[in-house]
Amino acid sequence: MEFLNTFINGLSVGGVYAMIALGYTMVYGIAKMLNFAHGDIIMVGAYLIVLFLPINPIVAIIAAIILCAILGIFIEKIAYKPLRGASPLAVLITAIGVSYLLQSLAQIIAGPNTYYPDPLSKLFPEFMGEPTYGIITIGSFSIKLSTLITLICVAIVMTALTLFVKYTRTGRAMVAVSEDKGAAQLMGINVNHIIMITFAIGSALAALASILTTFDASKVSTTMGSLPGIKAFAAAVIGGIGSIPGAMLGGIILGLVECFAQAVPAIAPYTVTIEFSLLIIMLLVKPTGILGKKRREKV
Amino acid sequence: MAMLEVHDLEVYYGVIRALKGISFEVNKGEIVTLIGANGAGKTTTMQSVVGLIPKRSGSVIFDGHDITKTPCHKIVHLGMTQVPEGRRIFQELSVYDNLLMGAYSMKNQSSFKSDLEAIYTRFPRLAERKNQIAGTLSGGEQQMLAMGRAIMSHPKLLMLDEPSMGLSPLLVDQVFEIIKDINKDGTTILLVEQNAGKSLAISDRAYVLENGSIVLSGTGNELASSEMVRKAYLGG
Numbered sequence: 453m454e455f456l457n458t459f460i461n462g463l464s465v466g467g468v469y470a471m472i473a474l475g476y477t478m479v480y481g482i483a484k485m486l487n488f489a490h491g492d493i494i495m496v497g498a499y500l501i502v503l504f505l506p507i508n509p510i511v512a513i514i515a516a517i518i519l520c521a522i523l524g525i526f527i528e529k530i531a532y533k534p535l536r537g538a539s540p541l542a543v544l545i546t547a548i549g550v551s552y553l554l555q556s557l558a559q560i561i562a563g564p565n566t567y568y569p570d571p572l573s574k575l576f577p578e579f580m581g582e583p584t585y586g587i588i589t590i591g592s593f594s595i596k597l598s599t600l601i602t603l604i605c606v607a608i609v610m611t612a613l614t615l616f617v618k619y620t621r622t623g624r625a626m627v628a629v630s631e632d633k634g635a636a637q638l639m640g641i642n643v644n645h646i647i648m649i650t651f652a653i654g655s656a657l658a659a660l661a662s663i664l665t666t667f668d669a670s671k672v673s674t675t676m677g678s679l680p681g682i683k684a685f686a687a688a689v690i691g692g693i694g695s696i697p698g699a700m701l702g703g704i705i706l707g708l709v710e711c712f713a714q715a716v717p718a719i720a721p722y723t724v725t726i727e728f729s730l731l732i733i734m735l736l737v738k739p740t741g742i743l744g745k746k747r748r749e750k751v
Numbered sequence: 752m753a754m755l756e757v758h759d760l761e762v763y764y765g766v767i768r769a770l771k772g773i774s775f776e777v778n779k780g781e782i783v784t785l786i787g788a789n790g791a792g793k794t795t796t797m798q799s800v801v802g803l804i805p806k807r808s809g810s811v812i813f814d815g816h817d818i819t820k821t822p823c824h825k826i827v828h829l830g831m832t833q834v835p836e837g838r839r840i841f842q843e844l845s846v847y848d849n850l851l852m853g854a855y856s857m858k859n860q861s862s863f864k865s866d867l868e869a870i871y872t873r874f875p876r877l878a879e880r881k882n883q884i885a886g887t888l889s890g891g892e893q894q895m896l897a898m899g900r901a902i903m904s905h906p907k908l909l910m911l912d913e914p915s916m917g918l919s920p921l922l923v924d925q926v927f928e929i930i931k932d933i934n935k936d937g938t939t940i941l942l943v944e945q946n947a948g949k950s951l952a953i954s955d956r957a958y959v960l961e962n963g964s965i966v967l968s969g970t971g972n973e974l975a976s977s978e979m980v981r982k983a984y985l986g987g
Contacts, residue, residue, distance in 0.1 A: 634803050
């Protein structure tokens, strides 16, 4: 039972990493850049929840997702688009700059306070209070409501995204652009438009990830996006950066490793060390990641 | 009437002047070929005409529109489609999805099914392999797919960059037959080839490109019998 609980927790934590990792990997696949401001979208999403929660929890969730998608498009337009064709280093430095900019703006606007928005207790006030405290018990098995919702959301998002990429014209165009921008343009595909859609999807997923994080009543602060952001980046690389199933797999693996490491008292303090060691080992053994393909360089 | 007019086109790669102000035209219904050695500027010409490579100066008029500054993805909508050098099919997508991408520019998707059927009739091998990942096709099949993908957009002008490259002699003949067929169906063709003999034989007119300049032009027959072309491109 202990094992099963840890496993389910790992799936749920990993699912959130996977959701964030999808943003990194899709943007990398299509715009060939590492968007290091991606983690801070999580933070912005969480503050939007704090801001809109007094109005209505459902409104807060929808607003956070939509506004983060718009923010993603906006950042791409003003910060990254002018650098299309510039050296990768210039784009990388810009992304780090955007990351600090978002953190500083949040600090100025929201002040130094930390918040605990806990939207779940607003959504299900009865259930989150006594006597269950948000825990569903079936026989000897129990699961937190937040974990259950996270698992459901992750399953829906991954299925929807996979179907979108596989079976829609826009989804196929995304794969085409990630493979060969020039040939895609020759087909009449507007590459800028596809990049914009990619940023919108990635940022909306980051917002959703942040909402799921706040479901666990975690705190909201200006630097809260950094660690999950960097872990999700590690997950994307482990799975194979640029690969959508890779990001899903990498996220789940990292979440499972994290939860199982935390379950063993002797190694629990080294959880983060173990997670990033996994990244280093992967880079040494198979730098392209589990599902990554070696791309032939075009002359 | 000229369908494509290129005037004084100049292209630079950094400080290197790759195209030194070339002018040519393609009339409606014609097959026109640009021949030349490796590095003469053939692919540069093709790619700069559609806006894949920036032009330094000059102008391009297509079907009455000035497309000199039109972004590449909009040109397809006007009716000019290119089969690029090296085919550049989408390796990770299936044959079907490649054809779907070919039809991406079609505003009206209602003709998609019948267009697809027409492609499968013209290229039966593609029908057999429609669900196969394109990267696993043979070179000849990939060339068929690249041509099929381009035709899906109903081009008025089809540009083909080295369609015979890397193919066996039998397949080369087949590719040239298909090009003639497409032309008979009413599509104007601009062809770039190193295989001067075969391409001149099917061309109405041709231009010889050397070091970024057009040095000779004439009908296919004239060029095929010209002393200079025979020496340089037809092996004496």
